[in-house]
Each structure stands twice: as structure tokens, then as C-alpha cells.
Amino acid sequence: MSAKTTYKWIGSSPVRPDGVDKVTGRANFGADHSEPGMIYGKVLRSPIAHGRIQSINLTPALQVPGVLAAICGDDFPDADAVQGMSSGESPADMRDIARNVMARDKVLYHGHPIAAVAAMSPEIADEALKHIQVTYEALPPVLNLDQAMAKDAPLLHEDQITRGLPKKPTQASNIAAVLNLKRGDLETGFSQADIIIEETYTTPTAHQGYIEPHAVIARCNEDGRAAIWCCTQGPFVVRSLSAQVLGWDMGRIKVTPSEIGGGFGGKTTIYLEPLAVKLAEKSGRPVKMVMSREDVFRATGPTSASRTHVKLGMNKAGKITAADVKLECEAGAFKGSPMQTACMTALTCYDLENFNITGYDVVVNKPKAAAYRAPGAPLTAFAVESAIDQAAKRLGLDPIDIRLNNAAKEGTVAPYGAKFPPIGLVETLQAAKAHPHYCAPLKPNQGRGIASGFWFNAGMQSSAAINLNENGTATVITASPDIGGSRASMALMTAETLGIPYADVNAIVADTEAAGYCDVTGGSRTTFATGRAVIMAAEKVIVSLRERAAALWELKPEQVEWRDGQAHPDSEASAGADIKPLSLAELALSAAKTGGPISAKASLTAQGAGGGFGTQICDVEVDPETGKTEIIRFTVIQDAGKAIHRAYVEGQLQGGAVQGIGWALNEEYIYDEKGCMQNASFLDYRMPVALDLPMIDTVIVEVPNPNHPFGVRGVGETPIVPALAAVANAIDSAVDARMTDLPINPPKLLKQLSTA
Amino acid sequence: MSKQHITTTLNGEPTEFLCDTRQTLLDTLRNELRLTGTKEGCATGDCGACTVLLDGKATCSCLVLGVEAEGKDIQTIEGVAHEGELHPLQTAFLNNAALQCGVCTPGIIVAAKALLETHPNPTEKEVRYWLSGNLCRCTGYDKIIHAVMDAASAMRGEQP
Structure with a gap:
């Protein structure tokens, strides 16, 4: 595959196919669907963070007038019988998922589902929850890394043996897994260093913060088949996970993805879906379940709190001689924090001879962590990119030069073992250095920070189908939910490949029975992997079109060429003959006479996603009287490989950076000593609002990915990775305060300024 | 609990509906009138996804009861495009x-x-x-x- 440099449609920014529906309120999101006879389900959630369930009595709830069904853990197959790992970007233990969606013997966090009811109205369902009788044996909650890893700590899971150690332990532990990556010799490396930076950095539990709460409608038919409508990043994943939790053959379930109001990784798993199916089965009525915002905070997402210890050795020339990174990561109630990817990405921007990275996956009595945009990478990037900034300051070196000195490039072997194909980190650093932002003057109390970041990007499985309509337009069908404009990307790639106008292509997202298998919209994979399936399908359509033209011209298909949306006889066949080219529209119109409707489908496991690197420049102004930090200028520079829809690529860069800014400055879960979240609302969990931000400038660097026909790399996740350190580095530059504990909110910064 | 009869102007048209006194205007719009273009993100007035114009003033419809719309002019997203033309x-x-x-x-x-x-x-x-x-x-x-x-x-x- 080669990357062509001039395109008719690729790289433009047309209006998305679903645009009008979304600006008129017509688009149907998760909670917008209704079914005739529908009733409403609600979940009873644990009021304590850690405890053993002694008894559950649903009968009083069932006696409330208008209540049609009530369920608890007993209504599902034994969780121990649910084996194996889920598919998807962040594989999870199915037994854990089964116990997370409905508690069995223990409750493991405040908000853990313990029972559910379905009733004629949401108000009746809420009333019925009050009548469910539950008795608990309360256990001491384990709420942070130190408590969880303490000797004699209360155990969340009495059968959890730490994995990843050279010798399998015999005692159970709250440490679920340990990972180590290393190369070279640390001692030698540190002995070559002129300076050593050693620091511990912490990040709080943070939520994806999608505006649309989780919502599902489930219906069970008399023939044993069920239909689910829900907002999800992956309808096939919902089908598979729900079937396993229910103990059903997945062929009984059809999942229709609604429009999705944000996900950022948080909608790659299931919460309500099997509960709604079970309530629908028991009541004989379609059941709608919609989470409150409080439920979303208490029981979905979030991403892990973390503590990263970094020891960095550097020589006077600004070359890293050794790096030792130790990461401890809260998984929440079940194993599976993004510790592994946090370790794998920690030092990946740099070409290092000596390093050691160790990670710990630690369970605590908080909600089970779910994927959040580049899961884990921002945690270690905050630490490592802060340390590099401290080194640059100590040595008096330019923070971009110091990164260029060590930057990974084509041929560098990443800490996790992969040898890089062409990558664009150096190009983003050079673009940052050349950007007018980098040399713009600063005023007192203003400062500038630089940071870089990496995300792998994913490939995984995708399918696509293309149907030509009899008027020469095309419909592209995939099951990749459109979370940020992917229908437009699919339509652009189809138009470019077939050589027809973008306006002649419609792209739709279909259900699990109408479309071929697609993994989740996640891992920044959709434009790359589903895009490749779309291009493959379009190429098959072209094969058909050449055959049809050949039949009309009485030539062989190999004598027909496809150019600019038209079939042309090759030079030999056209010599001396007056053959007019046939357009796609003409061939589509005559399809009935040449073999019938023209359509094609393609599926693949996409390899070679191509890593995404980015560099960000952040300017802040700190108010020394209040400790408030204002972002006054921000530039996001990223290698997109090739931007298919330019404006939506810019949008990913801007949105990702702003999530990182929120995490750096304000966002955190605040718990009381009993493990109850104290700020489970958008008022108190403070995400950035329009007034908090300046315009976010973007620079798209394009180092083509050789594994995509147009050169695409994923772009969605990388932009959140550098932002946390870019903000912290800017604050240090402004007021000489090295902040190592996020979020850097006004009281914390004021305290630091007053003690300095 | 018996439902209340409410008379309003909705997107320029005289509109009557019945609603439970506990229902917010947001619930009324979405569940009684099936106008689901107005979204619920928080139900506590923090996210603005449910913004409607109530007598011309931008208002979180999750913070207003359906019965409070009596005699009022309500504009929702469904009424922003006019006679087939986008705003x-x-x-x-x-x-x-x-x-x-x-x-x-x-x-x-x-x-x-x-x-x-x-x-x-x-x-x-x-x-x-x-x-x-x-x-x-x-x-x-x-x-x-x-x-x-x-x-x-x-x-x-x-x-x-």
C-alpha cells in the first residue's frame, strides 16, 4: 500500500452525514428510544463501601402497587461459572464483570448494584427500592494505595493471589498484579548521570465525564430472543458480555447502538444491560433503565488514582542515562487498572539504554476502573514529563531540545519491545519549536510548559459493507458507533476510493444483526481499522464495476481500468475504438442487466495501527493571591498520519487536551473516611466550562502510517496524554512551584506558594 | 396522584398536556410530549443539556416543574429550525x-x-x-x- 499525496476528498472537512439530525434534536440517544408498553427499571446500590451481604428480601418491594419485577444476584448464574476474558481494548475478567454489574456475596464499593426493580413509572420504581430489605456485615473499607498494601490490610477478595511475580505467593493480597519492564543496567546508567531528579507524583481518581448517562431499553420476546437498545461504544461487546453474564447463547440477543453522547472509553463495557434484560424477562414488558448523574459517578468509569515514583539520571548534554519508574495504580473494586499500559507508555517517547519500570495493580473499595482515553498513559506521562522538565530547568536546557536529544524515532525499540516503524515525535517537537506560540513573550506570573506523549492506537476487528443504489449513490454500513464524526470519515474514504462525490455517500451505523462484527469504537481505531474495511469493500465494488463495464463492452475485466469514478477501456482495448467511459452511476443504473445489484463487504483484523505522538505548548497565568491558574494559550501538535476529516481531527486534539487540562487543574473524586464519594455531581466534580479556556490551537503533522492506504494513524487518545504535565510545567515556569499532586486547584497551589 | 392539565405555547403552537405534579418540565417534554431533543445530562441544573427557552429566557428544564409551564411560551430545539430551514x-x-x-x-x-x-x-x-x-x-x-x-x-x- 502506498500513500498518495493528492486527494479529492481526503483531508477536507465536509458536513457529517448525521449532522442535521444532531443539530435539530432528531438524533436518538440512549434514553430517547421507547417501546410500546415500556416500564422503568431502577437499581438499588450499596450504601457502604465494603461488606458481606447477609440477606436480601425483595418481597416487600414486589408488593408495592405498580411494581412488576425485582431481581438480585440470585437471578443470575453463579459468577464463578462465568469464565474467561472479555474481548475488546481493555480485556476484563468475565467473573469480575458479572460481580460488578450485580453484587453477589460482597459489596465492594459505595454504589455497587445489589438489586433492581421494574415498575410502571420511575417514581414507583424509586419508591419500591426503599422497600427492599438488605442486611450487611460491614467490613473496614480500603480506600487508598497505602491502606490496600498495608500488612494485614482487609482483603477485598480472599482468593486474589498476586500475579506477575517470579514466585507465586501463597497468601492472598490486594495487589492483583505486578509488571516489570527493563533494559540495560540502572547502576551503570545512574553512574553516568550528572544530575539525578527523584520525585513522587500522584493523580486522583477522575471520570470520563461524558454528558450522556448510561441508558438501555431491553425487550424479551416470547420466543426467548431479546433486543437491547443502548448507548455503547461497541454493540457486539454488549451482546457478548451481556450473554455471558445472563448465561445465554449470544444468538438470542440483538443489540442496536443508539447515538452515543460521549464515552471516552467508559462505554466499552456493560452496567445496566443484563439487568434490563432480566427485568424484561421477568416482567414480560420492555424495560428502560437510565442512570442518574450520581449513579454515573458512583458506579461507572472512572480511571485510576495513581502514584508514580520517578528517578531520572541525565548528563550535562541533556541525554537521559537511566530511568527508574515505579507505578502504583488503584484498580477500584476489581483487578484491571490501566497499570500495564501506563508502564508500557511511561518512557516510550524516548530512546533509552537503561531503564526499569515496575507497576502494581491494586484493588481498593472504589468503583471498578474503566478505560479512559489512552488508559494509564496520562498517569506516567504526568510524572515522566514533569521530571524531564525539572531536569531541563536544572541544566538550563531548552525543554524541546532536551526531548529532541532523547526522542524515539523509526528503528527505536520501545520499552515494551516493539521496534518503531516511521513515527512522528521528532516532527511534532520541531513543529512546536517553529510555532510562533513558542517564542511569544510572557508577562509576570505567566509561564510556558512543554510536554510530549504517546499512545499505541489499536487495530482489532472491523467489518464494512457498501451497497450501490440504482442512482449511483452509495451506502456504507458498519457497526462502529459514531462518537465524534466517524460516519464522515467512512463516507470520505468511500468517496475517495470509488471516485464519486462525498455528497453521494451515506454512512450509517447498524445493529449486530445488520452489520458484520466490529470491535468497540475505542483505542483510536475506528478511522484506521473500520476505515480499512470500508476501503477494502470499496475496492471490491470497483472489481464488480469493472466486470460490469467489461460485460457491456465485451471485453475482459482486466482490460477495464477504474479512474475518477469511471470505467475506461485500457489503452490497448480503446485503440481505434470509440468507447466512452462509463460512470459509476451509469453502471449502477444498468446493474439489473449485468448481474444484479452491486454491493460488497469486507472484514479484517487490522494490524499495524501506527503509534501516535504529540507535543503540547501550554501558557498559564497564576494569580498569586488566590492560587488560581488560568490557561491563556494552548497549542496541540500531533502526528495524525493522515487527517481524513481535518476538522474532526482538530476536534479530537482540542477535546483531548481540554480533558487533560481539567484533570490537571480541578477534577478529582473526593471520598469521606467511609468510602462515600462526596462530590458526585457536575457542580462539585468540576469539569472545564467555556469560560475556563482559550481557543485551542492545533497543528496536524502527517507522517503517513504505511499500514493504511491513506496513511491514517489513530488520533483520539494521544492528545490527553501530554496535557497534565504541560499544565504543571507551565505553572512551575510561571511561579516557580513544582506541583506533583493533581489536581493543582487554587487552595493547593496557594499553599505551595505560601510555603515556598 | 391525579395529573394536572397544562396549557402552553410550545414552539409557536398552542399545546395542552397532562402531567404529574412531581414531573419536571424536562420529563414532561421527553416522556409526555415525546420531544426527546432536549437532553438530560444531570437533572440538577449543572450541565445545560436540557436548556429550553421559557418566555424567551434560557432555562434548565430539569429545574422547572411541568406545571410551572402553565400559560408560558416554551421553545425547544425542535422549534429552532423553521419551515424546513435550518437556523x-x-x-x-x-x-x-x-x-x-x-x-x-x-x-x-x-x-x-x-x-x-x-x-x-x-x-x-x-x-x-x-x-x-x-x-x-x-x-x-x-x-x-x-x-x-x-x-x-x-x-x-x-x-x-
């Missing part, structure tokens, strides 16, 4: 790629409409201030602000 704000949101997931978009367009009806020539800062009650988690607001400024310019009759 300049809607066109500007499409042309600026000012939405990603799109769930905050109805509330933001309705809130921005209220702004432009009273402030036809807002500064960037004014637009940011006005929209600070509307959370968007996808875009970082950049393209939203550009879209509102573009729509304001188009509504003033300026050439793009």
Missing part, C-alpha cells in the same frame, strides 16, 4: 464541525439562540460567559465558540 446557528454548527457526540448540542444551540436574540454582536468572552452553563466534554469548546460567532455574523447580514 443560522444550526448551519454554523454543521459548517464548523462544532459537535462531536452531539448530546450537548441541542442545549447549546438553544442557549446560544437566546444570547444572539439579545446580543447580536457578542465578543468571544461574552459567548464563553453565556455558554458556561452548558458542559461539552468532547470539543474543548473551540469550534462551538467559532460557530456561535459565525452565526452571529451571518444573522447580522455580514458576508462570511
Whole structure:
């Protein structure tokens, strides 16, 4: 595959196919669907963070007038019988998922589902929850890394043996897994260093913060088949996970993805879906379940709190001689924090001879962590990119030069073992250095920070189908939910490949029975992997079109060429003959006479996603009287490989950076000593609002990915990775305060300024 | 509990409905009138996804009871496009790629409409201030602000 440099449609920014529906309120999101006879389900959630369930009595709830069904853990197959790992970007233990969606013997966090009811109205369902009788044996909650890893700590899971150690332990532990990556010799490396930076950095539990709460409608038919409508990043994943939790053959379930109001990784798993199916089965009525915002905070997402210890050795020339990174990561109630990817990405921007990275996956009595945009990478990037900034300051070196000195490039072997194909980190650093932002003057109390970041990007499985309509337009069908404009990307790639106008292509997202298998919209994979399936399908359509033209011209298909949306006889066949080219529209119109409707489908496991690197420049102004930090200028520079829809690529860069800014400055879960979240609302969990931000400038660097026909790399996740350190580095530059504990909110910064 | 009979003007048309006294205007719009373009993001007045115009004033419909709409004029996202024509704000949101997931978009367009009806020539800062009650988690607001400024310019009759 080669990357062509001039395109008719690729790289433009047309209006998305679903645009009008979304600006008129017509688009149907998760909670917008209704079914005739529908009733409403609600979940009873644990009021304590850690405890053993002694008894559950649903009968009083069932006696409330208008209540049609009530369920608890007993209504599902034994969780121990649910084996194996889920598919998807962040594989999870199915037994854990089964116990997370409905508690069995223990409750493991405040908000853990313990029972559910379905009733004629949401108000009746809420009333019925009050009548469910539950008795608990309360256990001491384990709420942070130190408590969880303490000797004699209360155990969340009495059968959890730490994995990843050279010798399998015999005692159970709250440490679920340990990972180590290393190369070279640390001692030698540190002995070559002129300076050593050693620091511990912490990040709080943070939520994806999608505006649309989780919502599902489930219906069970008399023939044993069920239909689910829900907002999800992956309808096939919902089908598979729900079937396993229910103990059903997945062929009984059809999942229709609604429009999705944000996900950022948080909608790659299931919460309500099997509960709604079970309530629908028991009541004989379609059941709608919609989470409150409080439920979303208490029981979905979030991403892990973390503590990263970094020891960095550097020589006077600004070359890293050794790096030792130790990461401890809260998984929440079940194993599976993004510790592994946090370790794998920690030092990946740099070409290092000596390093050691160790990670710990630690369970605590908080909600089970779910994927959040580049899961884990921002945690270690905050630490490592802060340390590099401290080194640059100590040595008096330019923070971009110091990164260029060590930057990974084509041929560098990443800490996790992969040898890089062409990558664009150096190009983003050079673009940052050349950007007018980098040399713009600063005023007192203003400062500038630089940071870089990496995300792998994913490939995984995708399918696509293309149907030509009899008027020469095309419909592209995939099951990749459109979370940020992917229908437009699919339509652009189809138009470019077939050589027809973008306006002649419609792209739709279909259900699990109408479309071929697609993994989740996640891992920044959709434009790359589903895009490749779309291009493959379009190429098959072209094969058909050449055959049809050949039949009309009485030539062989190999004598027909496809150019600019038209079939042309090759030079030999056209010599001396007056053959007019046939357009796609003409061939589509005559399809009935040449073999019938023209359509094609393609599926693949996409390899070679191509890593995404980015560099960000952040300017802040700190108010020394209040400790408030204002972002006054921000530039996001990223290698997109090739931007298919330019404006939506810019949008990913801007949105990702702003999530990182929120995490750096304000966002955190605040718990009381009993493990109850104290700020489970958008008022108190403070995400950035329009007034908090300046315009976010973007620079798209394009180092083509050789594994995509147009050169695409994923772009969605990388932009959140550098932002946390870019903000912290800017604050240090402004007021000489090295902040190592996020979020850097006004009281914390004021305290630091007053003690300095 | 018996339902109340409410008479309003909804998107320019006289509209009557029955609602439970406990129901918010948001629930009434979505569940009784099946106008699901108005979204629920929090139900506590913090995200602005449920913004409607109540007698012309941008209002979180989750903070108003359905019965409080008696005699009032309600405008929702469904009434923003008129006689088959998109409002300049809607066109500007499409042309600026000012939405990603799109769930905050109805509330933001309705809130921005209220702004432009009273402030036809807002500064960037004014637009940011006005929209600070509307959370968007996808875009970082950049393209939203550009879209509102573009729509304001188009509504003033300026050439793009």
C-alpha cells in the first residue's frame, strides 16, 4: 500500500452525514428510544463501601402497587461459572464483570448494584427500592494505595493471589498484579548521570465525564430472543458480555447502538444491560433503565488514582542515562487498572539504554476502573514529563531540545519491545519549536510548559459493507458507533476510493444483526481499522464495476481500468475504438442487466495501527493571591498520519487536551473516611466550562502510517496524554512551584506558594 | 396522584398536556410530549443539556416543574429550525464541525439562540460567559465558540 499525496476528498472537512439530525434534536440517544408498553427499571446500590451481604428480601418491594419485577444476584448464574476474558481494548475478567454489574456475596464499593426493580413509572420504581430489605456485615473499607498494601490490610477478595511475580505467593493480597519492564543496567546508567531528579507524583481518581448517562431499553420476546437498545461504544461487546453474564447463547440477543453522547472509553463495557434484560424477562414488558448523574459517578468509569515514583539520571548534554519508574495504580473494586499500559507508555517517547519500570495493580473499595482515553498513559506521562522538565530547568536546557536529544524515532525499540516503524515525535517537537506560540513573550506570573506523549492506537476487528443504489449513490454500513464524526470519515474514504462525490455517500451505523462484527469504537481505531474495511469493500465494488463495464463492452475485466469514478477501456482495448467511459452511476443504473445489484463487504483484523505522538505548548497565568491558574494559550501538535476529516481531527486534539487540562487543574473524586464519594455531581466534580479556556490551537503533522492506504494513524487518545504535565510545567515556569499532586486547584497551589 | 392539565405555547403552537405534579418540565417534554431533543445530562441544573427557552429566557428544564409551564411560551430545539430551514446557528454548527457526540448540542444551540436574540454582536468572552452553563466534554469548546460567532455574523447580514 502506498500513500498518495493528492486527494479529492481526503483531508477536507465536509458536513457529517448525521449532522442535521444532531443539530435539530432528531438524533436518538440512549434514553430517547421507547417501546410500546415500556416500564422503568431502577437499581438499588450499596450504601457502604465494603461488606458481606447477609440477606436480601425483595418481597416487600414486589408488593408495592405498580411494581412488576425485582431481581438480585440470585437471578443470575453463579459468577464463578462465568469464565474467561472479555474481548475488546481493555480485556476484563468475565467473573469480575458479572460481580460488578450485580453484587453477589460482597459489596465492594459505595454504589455497587445489589438489586433492581421494574415498575410502571420511575417514581414507583424509586419508591419500591426503599422497600427492599438488605442486611450487611460491614467490613473496614480500603480506600487508598497505602491502606490496600498495608500488612494485614482487609482483603477485598480472599482468593486474589498476586500475579506477575517470579514466585507465586501463597497468601492472598490486594495487589492483583505486578509488571516489570527493563533494559540495560540502572547502576551503570545512574553512574553516568550528572544530575539525578527523584520525585513522587500522584493523580486522583477522575471520570470520563461524558454528558450522556448510561441508558438501555431491553425487550424479551416470547420466543426467548431479546433486543437491547443502548448507548455503547461497541454493540457486539454488549451482546457478548451481556450473554455471558445472563448465561445465554449470544444468538438470542440483538443489540442496536443508539447515538452515543460521549464515552471516552467508559462505554466499552456493560452496567445496566443484563439487568434490563432480566427485568424484561421477568416482567414480560420492555424495560428502560437510565442512570442518574450520581449513579454515573458512583458506579461507572472512572480511571485510576495513581502514584508514580520517578528517578531520572541525565548528563550535562541533556541525554537521559537511566530511568527508574515505579507505578502504583488503584484498580477500584476489581483487578484491571490501566497499570500495564501506563508502564508500557511511561518512557516510550524516548530512546533509552537503561531503564526499569515496575507497576502494581491494586484493588481498593472504589468503583471498578474503566478505560479512559489512552488508559494509564496520562498517569506516567504526568510524572515522566514533569521530571524531564525539572531536569531541563536544572541544566538550563531548552525543554524541546532536551526531548529532541532523547526522542524515539523509526528503528527505536520501545520499552515494551516493539521496534518503531516511521513515527512522528521528532516532527511534532520541531513543529512546536517553529510555532510562533513558542517564542511569544510572557508577562509576570505567566509561564510556558512543554510536554510530549504517546499512545499505541489499536487495530482489532472491523467489518464494512457498501451497497450501490440504482442512482449511483452509495451506502456504507458498519457497526462502529459514531462518537465524534466517524460516519464522515467512512463516507470520505468511500468517496475517495470509488471516485464519486462525498455528497453521494451515506454512512450509517447498524445493529449486530445488520452489520458484520466490529470491535468497540475505542483505542483510536475506528478511522484506521473500520476505515480499512470500508476501503477494502470499496475496492471490491470497483472489481464488480469493472466486470460490469467489461460485460457491456465485451471485453475482459482486466482490460477495464477504474479512474475518477469511471470505467475506461485500457489503452490497448480503446485503440481505434470509440468507447466512452462509463460512470459509476451509469453502471449502477444498468446493474439489473449485468448481474444484479452491486454491493460488497469486507472484514479484517487490522494490524499495524501506527503509534501516535504529540507535543503540547501550554501558557498559564497564576494569580498569586488566590492560587488560581488560568490557561491563556494552548497549542496541540500531533502526528495524525493522515487527517481524513481535518476538522474532526482538530476536534479530537482540542477535546483531548481540554480533558487533560481539567484533570490537571480541578477534577478529582473526593471520598469521606467511609468510602462515600462526596462530590458526585457536575457542580462539585468540576469539569472545564467555556469560560475556563482559550481557543485551542492545533497543528496536524502527517507522517503517513504505511499500514493504511491513506496513511491514517489513530488520533483520539494521544492528545490527553501530554496535557497534565504541560499544565504543571507551565505553572512551575510561571511561579516557580513544582506541583506533583493533581489536581493543582487554587487552595493547593496557594499553599505551595505560601510555603515556598 | 391525579395529573394536572397544562396549557402552553410550545414552539409557536398552542399545546395542552397532562402531567404529574412531581414531573419536571424536562420529563414532561421527553416522556409526555415525546420531544426527546432536549437532553438530560444531570437533572440538577449543572450541565445545560436540557436548556429550553421559557418566555424567551434560557432555562434548565430539569429545574422547572411541568406545571410551572402553565400559560408560558416554551421553545425547544425542535422549534429552532423553521419551515424546513435550518437556523443560522444550526448551519454554523454543521459548517464548523462544532459537535462531536452531539448530546450537548441541542442545549447549546438553544442557549446560544437566546444570547444572539439579545446580543447580536457578542465578543468571544461574552459567548464563553453565556455558554458556561452548558458542559461539552468532547470539543474543548473551540469550534462551538467559532460557530456561535459565525452565526452571529451571518444573522447580522455580514458576508462570511
